Amino acid sequence: MTRRRHVTTTVNGDPAEFLCEPGTTLLDAIRDELGLTGSKEGCGSGDCGACSIMLDGRLVCSCLVLAVEAEGRRIETIEGMAEGGELHPLQRKFLEHGALQCGFCTPGLLVAAKALLETNPDPSESETRYWLAGNLCRCTGYDKVIRAVLDAAAELRQARIPA
Amino acid sequence: MSEVIERPGERPGAHGARPDLKVVGTRPVRPDGADKVTGRALYGADLSLPGMLVGKVARSPHAHARIVSIDTRRARALPGVKAIVTSADFPDLASEEYEAGESASNLRDLSMNVMARDKALYHGHAVAAVAAVSASVAEEAIDLLEIVYEPLPHVTDVELAMASDAPVLHEHLFTGGLETRPDKPSNIAKRNAIVRGDLAAGFAQAEVVVESRYVTAATHQGYIEPHACVANWAPDGQCQVWASSQGQFMVRTYCAKVLGLEASNIRVTPAEIGGGFGGKTTVYLEPLALALSRQCGAPVKMVMSREEVFRATGPTSASVMEVKLGALKDGTIVAADVVLKYQAGAFPGSPVGAGSMTALACYDVPNFSIVGYDVITNTPKVAAYRAPGAPISAFAVESAIDELALKLGMDPIALREKNAVRDGMKAAYGPTYRNIGYVETLEAIRSHPHYAQPLGPNQGRGVAVGFWFNVGGESTATVNVNEDGSAVVATGNPDIGGSRASMAMMAAEVLGLPVEKVRPIVADTASIGFSMLTGGSRTTFATGMAVTQAAQKVVEDLRGRAALLWDVPIDQVEWIGGAAVCLDASKAKGELTLAALAAQSARTGGPIGAQVSLTAQGAGPGFGAHICDVEVDPETGHVTILRYTAAQDVGRAIHPDYVEGQVQGGVAQGVGWALNEEYIFDGAGEMENPGFLDYRCPVASDLPMIDAILVEVPNPRHPFGAKGVGEVPIVPPLAAVANAVRRAIGKRMTSLPMSPPKILAAIEETEGA
Numbered sequence: 001m002t003r004r005r006h007v008t009t010t011v012n013g014d015p016a017e018f019l020c021e022p023g024t025t026l027l028d029a030i031r032d033e034l035g036l037t038g039s040k041e042g043c044g045s046g047d048c049g050a051c052s053i054m055l056d057g058r059l060v061c062s063c064l065v066l067a068v069e070a071e072g073r074r075i076e077t078i079e080g081m082a083e084g085g086e087l088h089p090l091q092r093k094f095l096e097h098g099a100l101q102c103g104f105c106t107p108g109l110l111v112a113a114k115a116l117l118e119t120n121p122d123p124s125e126s127e128t129r130y131w132l133a134g135n136l137c138r139c140t141g142y143d144k145v146i147r148a149v150l151d152a153a154a155e156l157r158q159a160r161i162p163a
Numbered sequence: 164m165s166e167v168i169e170r171p172g173e174r175p176g177a178h179g180a181r182p183d184l185k186v187v188g189t190r191p192v193r194p195d196g197a198d199k200v201t202g203r204a205l206y207g208a209d210l211s212l213p214g215m216l217v218g219k220v221a222r223s224p225h226a227h228a229r230i231v232s233i234d235t236r237r238a239r240a241l242p243g244v245k246a247i248v249t250s251a252d253f254p255d256l257a258s259e260e261y262e263a264g265e266s267a268s269n270l271r272d273l274s275m276n277v278m279a280r281d282k283a284l285y286h287g288h289a290v291a292a293v294a295a296v297s298a299s300v301a302e303e304a305i306d307l308l309e310i311v312y313e314p315l316p317h318v319t320d321v322e323l324a325m326a327s328d329a330p331v332l333h334e335h336l337f338t339g340g341l342e343t344r345p346d347k348p349s350n351i352a353k354r355n356a357i358v359r360g361d362l363a364a365g366f367a368q369a370e371v372v373v374e375s376r377y378v379t380a381a382t383h384q385g386y387i388e389p390h391a392c393v394a395n396w397a398p399d400g401q402c403q404v405w406a407s408s409q410g411q412f413m414v415r416t417y418c419a420k421v422l423g424l425e426a427s428n429i430r431v432t433p434a435e436i437g438g439g440f441g442g443k444t445t446v447y448l449e450p451l452a453l454a455l456s457r458q459c460g461a462p463v464k465m466v467m468s469r470e471e472v473f474r475a476t477g478p479t480s481a482s483v484m485e486v487k488l489g490a491l492k493d494g495t496i497v498a499a500d501v502v503l504k505y506q507a508g509a510f511p512g513s514p515v516g517a518g519s520m521t522a523l524a525c526y527d528v529p530n531f532s533i534v535g536y537d538v539i540t541n542t543p544k545v546a547a548y549r550a551p552g553a554p555i556s557a558f559a560v561e562s563a564i565d566e567l568a569l570k571l572g573m574d575p576i577a578l579r580e581k582n583a584v585r586d587g588m589k590a591a592y593g594p595t596y597r598n599i600g601y602v603e604t605l606e607a608i609r610s611h612p613h614y615a616q617p618l619g620p621n622q623g624r625g626v627a628v629g630f631w632f633n634v635g636g637e638s639t640a641t642v643n644v645n646e647d648g649s650a651v652v653a654t655g656n657p658d659i660g661g662s663r664a665s666m667a668m669m670a671a672e673v674l675g676l677p678v679e680k681v682r683p684i685v686a687d688t689a690s691i692g693f694s695m696l697t698g699g700s701r702t703t704f705a706t707g708m709a710v711t712q713a714a715q716k717v718v719e720d721l722r723g724r725a726a727l728l729w730d731v732p733i734d735q736v737e738w739i740g741g742a743a744v745c746l747d748a749s750k751a752k753g754e755l756t757l758a759a760l761a762a763q764s765a766r767t768g769g770p771i772g773a774q775v776s777l778t779a780q781g782a783g784p785g786f787g788a789h790i791c792d793v794e795v796d797p798e799t800g801h802v803t804i805l806r807y808t809a810a811q812d813v814g815r816a817i818h819p820d821y822v823e824g825q826v827q828g829g830v831a832q833g834v835g836w837a838l839n840e841e842y843i844f845d846g847a848g849e850m851e852n853p854g855f856l857d858y859r860c861p862v863a864s865d866l867p868m869i870d871a872i873l874v875e876v877p878n879p880r881h882p883f884g885a886k887g888v889g890e891v892p893i894v895p896p897l898a899a900v901a902n903a904v905r906r907a908i909g910k911r912m913t914s915l916p917m918s919p920p921k922i923l924a925a926i927e928e929t930e931g932a
Binding site for chain 2: 021023031032036037038039040041042043044045047048050077078079081082087091094095096097098100101102103104105106107110125126128129130132133134135136137138139140141142143144145146147
């Protein structure tokens, strides 16, 4: 058996360590070594986006990153999106709009949508559709997903206006 | 935006508008929502047990081959390998039909699909499975298996497989459904026919005739979650399985049959399911994981890769179809001749029967013949896919209807309305229609602003309709009242698209509780009575009926307890707004709420709860009518969907968000089927595009908003009027898109998918002509 490597990283703000084989994907390490199973594998080839995470503030498919590449870097997953007991506005809007059916793609969609709104707080429908084109959803036809993201964007913009 | 059309007053009695409903028809947050937006929900691959091993499958590299020998010695010698199974570890079952979902399965075929016996019948067919301490060791062991194959000639194409000189997959298979038994085995498993009237006389009467041949490619359900399970076989023979599927009882039954066990020795716990669309109505990994666990005495987890999902599960049939329609000049259809050839894959059982029965279900035609062929090929055995068989035949028939409209110079909605089935008419597939909402859906799209919106150059508008039976069947539900006055609803149906919400809402409606006070759960096979799987658009209808009746039994019980406390006859107690009210004011004033009664349950008869098990009948058939606008790029042949509107009779929407979601999702899958998705095989019978990059499901930027119009013609057989919803919406889109393309480019596309090269060739052919 291959000797396992030791990786030190930050996950959702907390220090974290794990052991992995050199060929282990970051997705497998997050799920199997760190026990954070909210990130999903739908394809293993970077085509479905169900494994979307933030790595040093950049949106990536964690199935396309090697676990050893996470050394010294900052990982954010779906498990870190709600703050304390309070859902992020995107999570709340997904629920209010019924923007999920089976829910399997939802963590990846939420992580990707959050990255969009951090880059572009006022996206058009078209910009939202193209940004989320890397996240496959087979259940919803995207209609309610897009509405939820646009609604969350509006709420977040409103929150930024000083009273 | 989506809208709900109600037609109060049009239907007599209690089945019109229901202003009395407080919960049904509203849009609360789903009870499992928080788990699903925070990553806490546990799907098939998310469970881990102590000491768990990883199982992997060895798959055939040939489309058709005799398995001469499998030598496992070198693989077994690899450190970390704990178990290896082949077909020798499974009983050789007799041929037996078993009804366990949307369609019957032959148990021998099921067993041989799970693990090849004697012959591998498609590229990717399982031939052995390994359990090891890690995925990498299991994969190494698979490479060390010495499997000797004798490759055989193969066939993947439907019509080539029907030819008399085709390589035959099953030497014992003789075409069924013929008047005389053929003397040679064949890949045509069955011929079925539905006829009415006098076809020749009908065509003799016709003033206008259209005729064409249509072809569709195999497509996959494309659920984003690959198949996954964990199995644990204990030394006392008691087995547990945690699996993502559309039915925990289906998994239990099939595992028991394939392994030769008593079902009572297997307990199946449903994981959250990451999409199914019919594709998770059978087993692939679960019997293998159990057999591996039996051999090594440890729990075994198995998860498919996306490539395995494409190569060895699903898909639905490729097809070749011929449709000929005859009509009078006023648009009256007088004759229809339909021939359907559906690919079954490696074992009999394509959905050609349902494709035949649905083909003319929207039309009142006096003379017709529908003939279907179930065709075996060296491709994965097809699995149910959302309204199995119906979108395929609807593509052909609805394209032909559109050609007829063009030839007659008639509006396509008016042509459909002229020939529409209505209440009291006999359906082409047999029964008499009651309480259907078909013409209402046609009216809904005709009067929608979309239908009047002007079109630009290279743009076209297509209309198509669709039908699905919807089913009822066996379901169980329990409703238990907690001591704090809340309730738990348990059912045996996996929640694939929001059914926990609709179950909680129906129970809350009957109990008079706010929906937040009702917690729905999906129970394992040892904790709830038998329930057929989540499929056939049955759950809200059939399981919803069980939930409603169980809640009604609880209300009866609560009234009885209030009567006891007040010392009045039960008929003096009514249940109003979640509380017992005494009609005899001299005996009792005020009310006894559910919470008050729950708190006193110990002295009124003990815990409060009820179970109902039933076989639901009277699932109302569903109809949909769609409008699609496209723009075709004449330079590239690329099709952009500009606008899409889908009207559907849903009976009554329990939770309209999730009903609209079903409609929108079905449309999206249908658009993918129409434009992009297809299985592509190379000359050796290997699928060339087994990944989401090359098997192109629609992404967000491929689609516009999809307007869902919910037409509500209630189903009197359901307590709230619900009809099945999930399958109808995938039936019309294939033809709706094709009809829009036809009107945009002036040329009929008869082969799916309408990929850019095909459309470009059609445009160039038109220009050259």
